Amino acid sequence: MDPSYQKHFAVADYVIFAVLLAASMGIGLYHALSGGRQRTTQEFLMADRSMRCLPVSLSLIATFQSAVAIIGVPAEIYTHGTQYWFIGCAYILGLFIPAHVFIPVLYRLRLSSTYQYLEMRFSKAVRICGTLTFIFQTVIYMGLCVYTPAFALNAVTGFELWGAVLATGLVCTLYTTMGGLKAVIWTDVFQTVVMFAGQLAVIVVGVQQTGGVSEVWRKVREGNRISALDLNPDPTERHTFWTLGVGGIFLMLSLYGVNQAQVQRYLSARTEKEAVRSCYMVFPSLQLALALSCVMGLVMFARYCGEDPSDKLGTSSKDAMVIYFVMDMLQGLPGLPGLFIACLFSAALSTISSAFNSLATVTMEDLIKPHFPTMTEARATLLSKALAMSYGLLCLAMAYITHLMGDSVLQVALKIFGMVGGPILGLFCLGMFFPWANSTGALAGLGAGLALAFWVGVGSIVTRSSSTRPLPPCRAVLLSDNTTTAIHTALLNVTLSQPSGLKRFYSLSYMWYSAFNCFTVILIGLIISFLTGPMKEEDLTPGTVYPLLGKLLCFLPEHLKKKLCCVTPLGHTLSAQQRPSQNKESNGLVFPREDRTSQEETDTFFPEAHTPLVEHETTV
Numbered sequence: 302m303d304p305s306y307q308k309h310f311a312v313a314d315y316v317i318f319a320v321l322l323a324a325s326m327g328i329g330l331y332h333a334l335s336g337g338r339q340r341t342t343q344e345f346l347m348a349d350r351s352m353r354c355l356p357v358s359l360s361l362i363a364t365f366q367s368a369v370a371i372i373g374v375p376a377e378i379y380t381h382g383t384q385y386w387f388i389g390c391a392y393i394l395g396l397f398i399p400a401h402v403f404i405p406v407l408y409r410l411r412l413s414s415t416y417q418y419l420e421m422r423f424s425k426a427v428r429i430c431g432t433l434t435f436i437f438q439t440v441i442y443m444g445l446c447v448y449t450p451a452f453a454l455n456a457v458t459g460f461e462l463w464g465a466v467l468a469t470g471l472v473c474t475l476y477t478t479m480g481g482l483k484a485v486i487w488t489d490v491f492q493t494v495v496m497f498a499g500q501l502a503v504i505v506v507g508v509q510q511t512g513g514v515s516e517v518w519r520k521v522r523e524g525n526r527i528s529a530l531d532l533n534p535d536p537t538e539r540h541t542f543w544t545l546g547v548g549g550i551f552l553m554l555s556l557y558g559v560n561q562a563q564v565q566r567y568l569s570a571r572t573e574k575e576a577v578r579s580c581y582m583v584f585p586s587l588q589l590a591l592a593l594s595c596v597m598g599l600v601m602f603a604r605y606c607g608e609d610p611s612d613k614l615g616t617s618s619k620d621a622m623v624i625y626f627v628m629d630m631l632q633g634l635p636g637l638p639g640l641f642i643a644c645l646f647s648a649a650l651s652t653i654s655s656a657f658n659s660l661a662t663v664t665m666e667d668l669i670k671p672h673f674p675t676m677t678e679a680r681a682t683l684l685s686k687a688l689a690m691s692y693g694l695l696c697l698a699m700a701y702i703t704h705l706m707g708d709s710v711l712q713v714a715l716k717i718f719g720m721v722g723g724p725i726l727g728l729f730c731l732g733m734f735f736p737w738a739n740s741t742g743a744l745a746g747l748g749a750g751l752a753l754a755f756w757v758g759v760g761s762i763v764t765r766s767s768s769t770r771p772l773p774p775c776r777a778v779l780l781s782d783n784t785t786t787a788i789h790t791a792l793l794n795v796t797l798s799q800p801s802g803l804k805r806f807y808s809l810s811y812m813w814y815s816a817f818n819c820f821t822v823i824l825i826g827l828i829i830s831f832l833t834g835p836m837k838e839e840d841l842t843p844g845t846v847y848p849l850l851g852k853l854l855c856f857l858p859e860h861l862k863k864k865l866c867c868v869t870p871l872g873h874t875l876s877a878q879q880r881p882s883q884n885k886e887s888n889g890l891v892f893p894r895e896d897r898t899s900q901e902e903t904d905t906f907f908p909e910a911h912t913p914l915v916e917h918e919t920t921v
């Protein structure tokens with residue numbers, strides 16, 4: 302680290318950072334001392350199912366917008382150009398499908414944990430495997446989210462690394478443990494505002510210090526950082542419209558469709574309509590977050606055109622360079638570096654607190670409560686708080702491990718989601734869209750999906766085949782035009798040895814992991830289901846299958862549909878006493894007759910739902 306490049310904080314910066322932590326603690330304390338004072342798991346884990354769509358939607362964004370995106374996306378744009386921005390196209394279907402497929406199914410089953418669905422549709426074993434897979438994914442991802450801001454700060458400002466990790470971890474654990482989901486959602490709202498403000502400040506100051514918008518635009522175009530629409534169908538090409546726009550849809554479905562942290566927010570909404578509306582409201586805010594990160598990367602490129610300060614930082618990671626850029630821009634403006642640090646830690650805190658809370662929820666609901674049905678509410682709530690605390694400490698331990706996983710934090714996060722989130726998405730799709738799938742098929746599918754995912758993922762890390770050559774730094778721009786053209790032609794003419802066989806398998810773009818693993822689970826799951834005797838219509842728990850065929854073939858006349866798609870209509874919202882009770886004898890889930898209470902909700906989305914295509918008996 303070249304000492305002249307070390308950036309230091311003014312007192313004002315530390316003050317702003319401290320205010321952020323204090324405000325988050327304050328919100329946590331408020332929710333610990335108000336309302337039901339977090340005395341029941343319904344309140345602690347589900348916010349009393351009383352939330353409105355605005356806070357839920359801001360919390361939905363905050364959950365998967367951490368320091369990884371704040372740092373990783375600008376670094377991505379700086380190095381590879383704006384191709385990554387096409388992931389915004391995946392947000393359309395990536396949010397529309399959760400709003401009209403996953404939310405109606407999951408909301409009407411009145412679940413606390415998403416994985417209860419797996420027991421209702423398949424079996425307890427499938428539920429446990431789904432829960433453990435989710436815990437594994439979230440613990441690793443949480444480690445990455447804690448470590449990223451601390452590591453980046455330390456690289457540039459000498460900011461005490463483990464001090465920052467501990468401060469973040471402890472504050473987060475405390476307000477999550479005290480205030481439950483209500484505190485997590487309201488701190489998410491506050492932290493999302495801080496996150497946007499911090500990024501905006503850096504962009505405004507950055508443009509102004511680089512000579513204005515037109516100057517930035519000129520430099521960015523000359524450095525060919527504005528990527529054209531790349532329609533290359535090669536699945537080993539890291540970022541193209543297909544890997545981002547289509548592969549990204551499966552990534553979004555795994556996060557905003559079936560991930561416990563997000564489903565818990567949908568379920569905390571007071572009505573299904575509010576839940577669907579909150580999902581719609583995520584779209585503009587997510588596009589704004591993506592735009593801010595991408596523009597920040599472009600401004601950073603325009604600012605450092607001609608020189609590449611990352612080698613002076615003593616670390617080759619472009620992620621650390623983003624912090625250097627920010628400190629360089631805001632250095633002379635006391636308070637603004639503190640605002641950006643607050644932005645970075647807001648992004649981290651809002652993700653980590655959501656992870657803690659969802660981990661505590663699934664551990665309680667899926668792993669503990671089923672074995673201790675007589676546990677009192679007070680003990681269950683106390684245990685939930687102890688779990689949040691222990692997960693907090695575990696994530697500090699995970700922090701370092703994720704740092705070893707690779708160079709770009711964004712790439713590591715997207716790989717984790719693809720490798721683990723993809724198979725979980727496949728499990729839910731198998732359950733919701735294929736009535737014939739049975740528990741054996743589900744377990745085999747999940748196992749195959751995870752095995753294949755880790756084979757590809759680990760293989761790509763080991764053979765380093767996922768890192769692609771970055772675009773030439775714009776130093777070439779300073780040469781005369783024809784020289785530049787000559788260099789580019791020479792570069793492009795080099796026939797890159799197309800990897801073959803296993804090497805090609807390892808070079809599959811990580812943006813396809815979600816889709817690839819999802820289809821593997823579905824394919825294997827269906828094959829094993831048919832080999833071991835497919836599920837029968839009457840054995841299906843009502844409301845756990847989405848009439849996909851019925852929807853896709855909605856243009857067919859009724860009598861044809863009746864023959865073709867042996868599907869049951871979507872379930873109605875089960876009132877509290879209707880919820881599935883653990884039946885001692887049959888050790889299965891016993892369902893009372895479905896009530897018709899929430900007819901208006903069903904009518905809104907599935908007018909044909911109350912005229913069942915195939916009359917089915919509920920197991921009473």
Ligand SMILES: O=C(O)CCCC[C@@H]1SC[C@@H]2NC(=O)N[C@@H]21
Pocket residue numbers: 365366367368369370371388446552556587590652711714715
């Ligand atoms: O920021 C993180 O912690 C995770 C990296 C981004 C995760 C995905 S990318 C597509 C979607 N849009 C987001 O803002 N987050 C998710």
Ligand code: NA
Pocket residue numbers: 362363364365366367368647648649650651652653
């Ligand atoms: Na966040």
